[in-house]
Amino acid sequence: MSGSKYEYVKRYELPDPLMLGTYMVFRLDGHSFHRFSDVHKFTKPNDPRALELMDCAAQALMKEYGDIVLAFGESDEYSFLLRKSTSLHNRRQAKIVSTLTSLFTSNYVFHWSKFFPDVALEYPPSFDGRIVLYPSAKEIRDYFAWRQTDTHINNLYNTTFWALVQQGGQTTTEAHATLRGTVSKDKNEILFSRFGINYSTIPPRYRKGSVIVREKTEPDTDVHTNEQQSTQESGLTQTRSGDQKELKNPPTKLEILHCDIIKDDFWNEYPKILEE
């Protein structure tokens, strides 16, 4: 019994290489996370445990794949920038999209209990992923500016909305009505005058999202002062991708920041992200 007479079906698989010399952005989004956050009673407007779990899964991807040079997350989504010269999985689209989505998902479920020690995971969550290519550094800057702008808009709305509901006693319908037609300034004013909240003092994690960057560890400065916020890739983890990779990816420290990535400062401080 030989497989040869059926093997022709393999030839139906079509190649799907991603264009060379272009930046890849891989973005993940939670699938039906509105329901997922309700079932697991995420705090509103932001649940720090849920956000930290997302960051943890994102870090795992960056540990595994040295060609990811930047990540940005907010709410139930995360974007990853791959170097434009990456040859990860020979730039095959389905392979990259499926593998990264799978590894992120796996980490999310695996590390759940670390961030939600008192909350049982009721059912397995899932994510969808996509890749978008960009030809130059300008579009990459604008892509991440787009996501951080979105973070700001959503968070200001949600913060005000939940203040009206939780502290102002409005129903959700009333709160939506209160906010209809308002601009940023109005929402800041509502927060301050009615609830004494100065929006700019809200934790930067909520206002700016999470930014993960990679820095080469100096041999003599390899000290972690903040275990929760930075992780060094251990030899063990690296071994996972084989010896060859270990040589190519020297240990790097992953830093989680909650800073502005729209203005030039960030990009000037981390010039390697866009450099080749």
Added chain:
Amino acid sequence: MSGSKYEYVKRYELPDPLMLGTYMVFRLDGHSFHRFSDVHKFTKPNDPRALELMDCAAQALMKEYGDIVLAFGESDEYSFLLRKSTSLHNRRQAKIVSTLTSLFTSNYVFHWSKFFPDVALEYPPSFDGRIVLYPSAKEIRDYFAWRQTDTHINNLYNTTFWALVQQGGQTTTEAHATLRGTVSKDKNEILFSRFGINYSTIPPRYRKGSVIVREKTEPDTDVHTNEQQSTQESGLTQTRSGDQKELKNPPTKLEILHCDIIKDDFWNEYPKILEE
């Protein structure tokens, strides 16, 4: 602060619809499962717990996606057939590939402890996924015949190999050498003459892989006699995808079989799989 000046980056996302009127086969493969099975001490040549966990995750996909009409699994891979008229995620390739891979992975990790109650999951496993389109029923028959033929070839080799090692005291190098150039008949002979093993009496799960089919539950015959082998979609699970789906996908029973899918009998018994 408006997102509008950056939103143009969205237009770089390219459409990736899969051709209409064609059968979709979605296949998952474990990523670096050689190492994963070593670390978690899977029994050789087959670990029933690992295979049942794969089946469990596959069933979860079929519960969630009514357009999957057949699944076939062996070792660390699983193939799923979607109806050729499916409009799942508007037939967008990256969306389908990433979502299905994510949900399978999530179930694998989520249900791990149910199948490996005494084995801690050491690190999060991952899978890759791909979609191949086929124009007609003939190629679908041949695709599944190809996978089941592969199951047979691999399992006969592995069964003989591990008998030589575990019972025959050969090193793995010696066992590979013993098997070099042998055909099926030779391996059957080695198993029988040296180890008293009649290959055809080995559990069909190992020889044939797992076949999952869906049958509409008759209103009055809705009785589960074998809890482990068949599951009825509960209202709770269905709700997950919303009311509309609940109406379209009446409760179906998922049956796990370990039967031949190369010859006509199976396809004659389940004519709906290839029908539209």
Added chain:
Amino acid sequence: MSGSKYEYVKRYELPDPLMLGTYMVFRLDGHSFHRFSDVHKFTKPNDPRALELMDCAAQALMKEYGDIVLAFGESDEYSFLLRKSTSLHNRRQAKIVSTLTSLFTSNYVFHWSKFFPDVALEYPPSFDGRIVLYPSAKEIRDYFAWRQTDTHINNLYNTTFWALVQQGGQTTTEAHATLRGTVSKDKNEILFSRFGINYSTIPPRYRKGSVIVREKTEPDTDVHTNEQQSTQESGLTQTRSGDQKELKNPPTKLEILHCDIIKDDFWNEYPKILEE
């Protein structure tokens, strides 16, 4: 001076294979033929010279490419069906689309003076081409039915429109107004009652379009009774594609028909078109 340091740019070319086992329909459309027909004073509603020139160019494609098994043309468009097992240009999309469009265009210009002996070609016309894949014979039947239905609708409209203008003395604006909201029966009635035209007696070329089929020439019946309507591939023309092709494509006669291709009769008479 070696080209090697620049040759890397070749690797940016992406593969574009068309799915195996599917029917290919290649369709050409005249680019800006409204203007082209005005400049060259095509007779209205149909110019037999222009239609015969299209047929001539279409025949040239079928002579050159033995895998084209059917063609259908109307007005300034032509559709070609390629066998689903064709390996023409390794099924590379851009190669097939560009080559077929080029050869058709070349023939159109080359043979212009044969069909328009008294009309100078004022400027070079052009066509665009596209390929659409279909999984089964049913869609192919329906594709050609769609085009022939379109031929009927357009020709009935145009015939009535130009009768109103040329014989009825209406301006084009008035003629459009007269026809607004009319159905087929109304147009037939206008033609008959006002102009004594029985639409069904109009030449079938205009009502049905042109259908080109291929039949293997019987060695002893190789006689052409109608030079204008059928052509046998000469050795000279065949040589063009090399000896190998000559062996694979025995001389076939190309027949131009103006028959119904919506009903079963045509397909029953030419069963090889959809067979593999």
Added chain:
Amino acid sequence: MSGSKYEYVKRYELPDPLMLGTYMVFRLDGHSFHRFSDVHKFTKPNDPRALELMDCAAQALMKEYGDIVLAFGESDEYSFLLRKSTSLHNRRQAKIVSTLTSLFTSNYVFHWSKFFPDVALEYPPSFDGRIVLYPSAKEIRDYFAWRQTDTHINNLYNTTFWALVQQGGQTTTEAHATLRGTVSKDKNEILFSRFGINYSTIPPRYRKGSVIVREKTEPDTDVHTNEQQSTQESGLTQTRSGDQKELKNPPTKLEILHCDIIKDDFWNEYPKILEE
């Protein structure tokens, strides 16, 4: 009789947009031009009439499509650079490839007798076309350097080869043998010592190929001194693409150059080619 029941077949056509923000290179190659040049007795190693006909067809493309900012031709091939911001045919791949290939072919046949007044066109020639995308100016520079390097290598070989045959009395087999293993220096030496030919004095058209650039015509300097080498787009030609285009594409003069495009000089002189 309505077309609606068949119109569903239109939905099988898949979108094929080319990534935004990238340079497009469209390249044409003659199909079986070895035979074509034999049948039409092109002079060896270069036929100036054939090359000028190619240039003429290339100019026609640039007149029609204002988004082509550079063209380079050699032998039976031509490459065209489209602005990276072009929205020609909504960047649909098959539409662009087929239309440009068709218009080039049409011009080639249409203008044949102007360049070959004494040679009848024996049969219609054809071309294939393809599009390759490049993300940045660097790859565009290297693409054109690759093509011009190729021109040099081929022309030096052919010039020496035909000198050995036409002047040296060698058979073609002998000439190939003579050149086997030679480098550029050797071929220059053969040309000079045996045939008194200084390769660098051969017409630049043959050594460098043809470069077509576009320059905006100054209102008061609109004088053509060299009819054969430069052409101004007439209002008539422009009208072809409609009024809107006429406004967007002010008259430009197309210059045919035979200069080096590998070094910086050319690109410094025509900075607009790579600018957006």
